Amino acid sequence: MFSKFSKPFQGRGKLGSRVAAFALAALALLVGSSAAQAQPQCRRVHGHYEEHIVSGPECTSTVGLCVAGTYKGRIHGTFFGAVNSLAPTDVGEVLLFTTDSTIHASFDGKEGDLIIKNAGAFQTAGTGHIVDLQYIVGGTGELSGASGVIRATGTFDSATGTGESDYEGEICVP
Numbered sequence: 809m810f811s812k813f814s815k816p817f818q819g820r821g822k823l824g825s826r827v828a829a830f831a832l833a834a835l836a837l838l839v840g841s842s843a844a845q846a847q848p849q850c851r852r853v854h855g856h857y858e859e860h861i862v863s864g865p866e867c868t869s870t871v872g873l874c875v876a877g878t879y880k881g882r883i884h885g886t887f888f889g890a891v892n893s894l895a896p897t898d899v900g901e902v903l904l905f906t907t908d909s910t911i912h913a914s915f916d917g918k919e920g921d922l923i924i925k926n927a928g929a930f931q932t933a934g935t936g937h938i939v940d941l942q943y944i945v946g947g948t949g950e951l952s953g954a955s956g957v958i959r960a961t962g963t964f965d966s967a968t969g970t971g972e973s974d975y976e977g978e979i980c981v982p
Contacts, residue, residue, distance in 0.1 A: 855881015861969035920949025
């Protein structure tokens with residue numbers, strides 16, 4: 809297969825053969841390392857975040873509800889999310905929601921934004937239990953091409969507009 813690559817070096821003695829062998833080895837190494845770099849590196853994450861309701865012109869939510877806060881743990885950074893939908897359920901005090909969020913993150917020494925699509929359920933009364941599935945659909949900067957899923961559970965107090973959750977999951981970065 810590689811005979812056509814060594815043809816220009818035929819008749820050049822040992823030096824020509826060594827140069828051809830070196831060139832082929834370098835090409836194989838380059839191709840192999842490119843394939844290895846294309847594979848995402850996935851890491852488990854866990855931590856805690858706090859959030860609060862945001863209103864005003866920066867809230868572009870179609871239902872008029874936005875949240876912002878801070879992630880701590882393996883993911884560090886601030887986030888902002890706009891709620892896209894709220895839907896009642898047959899379980900009285902529980903609403904389903906979807907949100908578009910961005911975390912301005914530091915993760916494993918890399919900086920950038922994590923682009924998130926959220927779906928979850930929220931208890932509107934009592935302690936305000938909340939569960940949230942956060943799909944990482946992309947990233948920017950050093951987190952470009954990020955993917956993964958984060959699961960969060962916690963509480964959100966409707967009266968004060970504040971909440972906190974613990975998170976765990978996996979983030980993959982090329």
